[in-house]
Amino acid sequence: NAGVTQTPKFQVLKTGQSMTLQCAQDMNHEYMSWYRQDPGMGLRLIHYSVGAGITDQGEVPNGYNVSRSTTEDFPLRLLSAAPSQTSVYFCASSYSGSTDTQYFGPGTRLTVL
Amino acid sequence: ELKVEQNPLFLSMQEGKNYTIYCNYSTTSDRLYWYRQDPGKSLESLFVLLSNGAVKQEGRLMASLDTKARLSTLHITAAVHDLSATYFCAVGRSGGGADGLTFGKGTHLIIQP
Numbered sequence: 104n105a106g107v108t109q110t111p112k113f114q115v116l117k118t119g120q121s122m123t124l125q126c127a128q129d130m131n132h133e134y135m136s137w138y139r140q141d142p143g144m145g146l147r148l149i150h151y152s153v154g155a156g157i158t159d160q161g162e163v164p165n166g167y168n169v170s171r172s173t174t175e176d177f178p179l180r181l182l183s184a185a186p187s188q189t190s191v192y193f194c195a196s197s198y199s200g201s202t203d204t205q206y207f208g209p210g211t212r213l214t215v216l
Numbered sequence: 217e218l219k220v221e222q223n224p225l226f227l228s229m230q231e232g233k234n235y236t237i238y239c240n241y242s243t244t245s246d247r248l249y250w251y252r253q254d255p256g257k258s259l260e261s262l263f264v265l266l267s268n269g270a271v272k273q274e275g276r277l278m279a280s281l282d283t284k285a286r287l288s289t290l291h292i293t294a295a296v297h298d299l300s301a302t303y304f305c306a307v308g309r310s311g312g313g314a315d316g317l318t319f320g321k322g323t324h325l326i327i328q329p
Contacts, residue, residue, distance in 0.1 A: 161315075
């Protein structure tokens with residue numbers, strides 16, 4: 104199993120550009136989520152999904168969209184990038200959200216100029 | 217609003233010593249998670265604590281949960297350099313984890329020879 108994979112590993116955007124961060128898992132996990140990590144902060148939840156076709160907002164959803172058309176994939180879209188979105192983005196998955204270990208992907212380091 | 221506070225945020229200690237990291241949270245929860253993060257890397261799950269009084273041990277690390285006090289501890293016994301990392305605790309946003317986790321800011325641990 105590849106586990107949780109994320110692409111790209113690094114990305115530089117200009118203000119106003121849009122892009123999609125990809126996340127995929129091959130463990131047949133129902134639960135997937137996106138977090139951002141900023142220096143000196145913990146991780147903050149952006150969006151999460153409890154299964155295909157079901158998504159909901161986390162703590163910091165503004166400026167981001169998600170969809171979950173398959174169990175395996177959970178892409179995160181930046182609609183119009185802003186410097187405040189410069190961060191490291193982590194995708195996570197688990198079999199169930201409440202009791203199981205959550206497995207994190209390797210992260211995407213995004214810089215918005 | 218759920219708040220998760222860790223202390224200390226920074227800890228420098230010598231090999232062979234014992235120390236404890238504390239994690240307090242503000243709302244009722246019987247599920248708490250501990251993660252480790254090495255510089256530039258993703259998060260690695262250490263412990264999932266699922267009930268009051270839960271205690272788990274792995275090598276030199278031991279974690280416990282007191283849901284009545286809303287407190288978890290991560291105890292390090294006879295520290296070794298390889299344990300240098302940032303340690304995060306996290307709590308399910310709704311008491312469980314199905315709608316995502318709220319993280320503490322992390323404890324940056326440096327273990328010196």
